[in-house]
Each structure stands twice: as structure tokens, then as C-alpha cells.
Amino acid sequence: MNERTTGPVPPSSDRVRVRRKPDRGHYDRATIDAILDASIVGSVGYVIDGQPYVTPTAIWRTGDRLFWHGSSASRMLRQTKGGLPVCITAFHLDALVLARSGFNHSLDYRSVMVLGRAYEVEDDEAKRAALRAFVEHLYPGRWDELRPPTSQELKATSVLWIEIAEASVKIRDIGAHDEPGDEAWPAWAGSIPIVTTFGTPVPDPFVQPGMETPVVALAPRLSTPRLPEEDW
Amino acid sequence: MNERTTGPVPPSSDRVRVRRKPDRGHYDRATIDAILDASIVGSVGYVIDGQPYVTPTAIWRTGDRLFWHGSSASRMLRQTKGGLPVCITAFHLDALVLARSGFNHSLDYRSVMVLGRAYEVEDDEAKRAALRAFVEHLYPGRWDELRPPTSQELKATSVLWIEIAEASVKIRDIGAHDEPGDEAWPAWAGSIPIVTTFGTPVPDPFVQPGMETPVVALAPRLSTPRLPEEDW
Numbered sequence: 001m002n003e004r005t006t007g008p009v010p011p012s013s014d015r016v017r018v019r020r021k022p023d024r025g026h027y028d029r030a031t032i033d034a035i036l037d038a039s040i041v042g043s044v045g046y047v048i049d050g051q052p053y054v055t056p057t058a059i060w061r062t063g064d065r066l067f068w069h070g071s072s073a074s075r076m077l078r079q080t081k082g083g084l085p086v087c088i089t090a091f092h093l094d095a096l097v098l099a100r101s102g103f104n105h106s107l108d109y110r111s112v113m114v115l116g117r118a119y120e121v122e123d124d125e126a127k128r129a130a131l132r133a134f135v136e137h138l139y140p141g142r143w144d145e146l147r148p149p150t151s152q153e154l155k156a157t158s159v160l161w162i163e164i165a166e167a168s169v170k171i172r173d174i175g176a177h178d179e180p181g182d183e184a185w186p187a188w189a190g191s192i193p194i195v196t197t198f199g200t201p202v203p204d205p206f207v208q209p210g211m212e213t214p215v216v217a218l219a220p221r222l223s224t225p226r227l228p229e230e231d232w
Numbered sequence: 233m234n235e236r237t238t239g240p241v242p243p244s245s246d247r248v249r250v251r252r253k254p255d256r257g258h259y260d261r262a263t264i265d266a267i268l269d270a271s272i273v274g275s276v277g278y279v280i281d282g283q284p285y286v287t288p289t290a291i292w293r294t295g296d297r298l299f300w301h302g303s304s305a306s307r308m309l310r311q312t313k314g315g316l317p318v319c320i321t322a323f324h325l326d327a328l329v330l331a332r333s334g335f336n337h338s339l340d341y342r343s344v345m346v347l348g349r350a351y352e353v354e355d356d357e358a359k360r361a362a363l364r365a366f367v368e369h370l371y372p373g374r375w376d377e378l379r380p381p382t383s384q385e386l387k388a389t390s391v392l393w394i395e396i397a398e399a400s401v402k403i404r405d406i407g408a409h410d411e412p413g414d415e416a417w418p419a420w421a422g423s424i425p426i427v428t429t430f431g432t433p434v435p436d437p438f439v440q441p442g443m444e445t446p447v448v449a450l451a452p453r454l455s456t457p458r459l460p461e462e463d464w
Contacts, residue, residue: 015283019305019306019307020302020303020305020306020307040325040328040339041323041325041339041341043275043277043286043288043321043323044286045275045277045284045285045286045319046284047279047282047284050279050317051247051317051319051347052277052278052279052284052317052318052319053277053319053345053347054275054276054277054286054319054320054321054345055321056275056321056323056341056343058339070252071252073251073252074251074252075251075252085282085283085284086284087277087283087284087285087286088286089275089286089287089288091273091275091288093272093273095434096272096370096430096448098371098374098446099378100378100379101378101379101380101381101385102363102364102366102367102375102378102381102385103381103382103385103388103389105366105367107272107273107290109273109288111288113285113286115283115285131334132334134334134337135334135337138328139330142330142419143334145418145419146331146332146333146334146417146419147332147333147414147417147419148333149333149334149335150335153333153334153335156335157335175434175436176436178436178438182379183438184438185378185379186377186440186443187374187377187378187379188433188435188439188443188444188445188446189435189436189438189439190433190434190435190436190439191433191434191436192430192431192433192434192448193430193431193432193433193434194428194429194430194431195428195429195430195431196426196427196428197426197427197429198328198424198425198426198427199424199425199426199427200425201420201422201423201424201425202327202407202422202423202424202425203420203421203422204407204408204410204421204422204423206410206415206416206421207420207421207422208418211418211420212420213420214330214420216328216424
């Protein structure tokens, strides 16, 4: 979709509409997918007996579905499968924002939220394909190098998914922003970037000399377009 | 408490007991506090009309209370105050863990979960103290350099807290771990550390030459004791 001619995509529901600072909200699939695809881990929210729980877990996307997985014995997976409502949030912290008042201290970030119902991948072949997509999300080409999963391993693993239909993104990327009149206050103000990188790989004791270290594909810090100045 | 003589601290409730891989669970306040104090952002889970929501937000701890804040108009804050059940999770990703089977791919991480009921800080002086603690959590000594908050700013800000009573930590820090017999499979295996650092501070246009950049206090990657080998 060309946003220049059609205008911004509206929220898919009132539940995901960004109310506070609506100029930080984005609802187009390209932006939603970009932040999901830059994520290694998301926070899965679910409810048991009225109590909310939030479980961090690895997430990955294929097409219109967002996936997560774990042991078939896990409480989170047993509780969420079967069409129960969940909320999955992924968050990237980009900078600490220091202003001249405590009130205007903030963070620059990219955040995505997906609401919906969670279903289990039942079919063995579909489960295998989803687990392949998980590994390939982080390390393209790696799946075919691995010892294939056994039927016991597939059985012990549950894979869940949610449709990416009701979702929104919230981005703050404007750095420091003081109240008018505060600029002369004698305190430093600005941004302190947060940088996430991969360190030196640590082979386990069984890696043979000369074996190639796998590529890690994920861009740990996705670059995003800055908001136009008039939207600040 | 000296854990060498008293043994590990048991879970404070069954709801926070780590069921899967119980050796990864920790319930002592020193470990809980260390992971909370290393966190800039937590994920606040809450329920509206049966739907869970997860909102990432800045968190900070003072004594036995964990705090978060935001606009008094925010949906999350309006919904959670008044004794409603919440779950706050903070998560630190330490490494991607690559094994020789897809099944044993994993992550090394530190995670903390606090369950309880959320209350609002009502008193203006207590609210001011909490906001001071927020700024000082990240930048010790900075609060006194700032333009003090106005009563309008205090009114526009809600501060919430939860008692740190029902909480647990989950840590994985064991790197790659293959099934017996898989070690000879010809794929690289090991850990790829995730390193979070602060980048070069970016002053805003009003910072005067020679003004000192504030210290950022938070250790972005808290070092934790490795689990004893027999607990793997």
C-alpha cells in the first residue's frame, strides 16, 4: 500500500488504538511486521482465574501468523492454547531520554502489540514447518544442518499461534523534548542510545576446529523512519 | 540470610513456583532485587473485560515496592490502580544458544516475575519521592540538578506500585546442551552472547559547551552467579 496517496492505515480495533500520544501509533502491516521480525523474544500475556500472567518467550512470524513454542507441559502453553485470549508485546529500547525536568524524562523505543486468540499447531508437518521457521528466523540455512527432530521431540513441543489481525505499533524516536522555557535550565539534556550487539560466539567443547560459526541474521536494532517533525 | 546454612528460599506461592525446569527458579529477595534493579523496562500485564494486555513501561524499586508511572490519562494506569491484579515481568536476554538439534536451541536469560495488586501513590510528597527514585535509579545525583516538578506535572502523572511479596526469578545460564549422542553431529554449537551497552550520548541543541554528560548508573548486563553444575 502506498501511504502517500492513501493516508495512514487506521487502527484495526479500538482496543489496539494508541490513545495517549496518538501520533506515536502505527497500524500498517509493514511496520508491525518489521518490529515483530526484529524481535527475538516477546511477552505473552494470559489470564488464569482472573490473574494476569506475562511470560517472556521466543516469537517468530510466518505470513499472517505469529508463533511461540515451548514444552507441552508448560503452564503458559497449556493455558493459552484452545482459543484463549492472549496479548503478545515485543519491545525494543533504543535510548534513554534526559530532559531538564523529571517530567520530561523518557525513553525512545519501538513496541508492537498483537491481541487475539491462541491456537495450537496440531498437525505434525505443520509443527515441523513452524519449528524450522523459528530456527531459520535467527539463523538462515541452519535447519538443514541440524539433526532432524524425532517424533518424541515433536510430541514434547507445543507450538502456538495467533493471527496478526488486531495489532498496533508505538514508536517514540524524538529524543529530548523540554517544556518551552526550560531550555536554559543548567542541566545536560539529550539521548543516550542503547546498543544491542552480538558478542563473540562461544563454541561448546565438541565443536571441531575449523567449523564455521553460524550467521546470526537478526538485525538487533532495526532502523525505523523518523516521524515527520510536525507530528512531534 | 545465609543460604549456605539455611538452604534455598522456597517459592512464596504456588503461582510463582517455577514448574518447568525447577532448578532455574530462585526465590530469594537478593536475586529478585538484583534483576529488578538491573531493569529499565518491565512488562505490566493486566486484564480488561477478560482480555489480557501487556504494556512495556519503565520500572524501579524502592525497598519492598516496585513502581511504574505514566500519564494520569493512560488506560493502563487507570485500569490497574485500585487494587487490581497485575503481573510485572522483566527480562534480560543474555545469549542465543545453538545446539545440534532444533529441539535444544534455547536462550540464556534472566527473568523476574512479580504478582500482586496495584495501588496508586496518592500523597503528593510520596509521589515526588517516587519520581525522584525513578530518576535516581538511572542517573544518581541528577534529580537535584533538574527543574523541580510543578504541581500541574505531579497531577498529570500517576505513580503505581506493587508489593514485592509474590515473586520469582528464572535464570538460564548454561549455554549449549545437546542430547547424549548428538555431540558428534557436524554442526556448530555454542552460545552467541547478547551485549547491551550505552552508545555515545547525543546532546540536544541547547546544551552549553563544556556541560558534563550525566552518569548512567545502571549495569546493563548484571553478572549473576552460575548455577552449580549438579543442578543443570
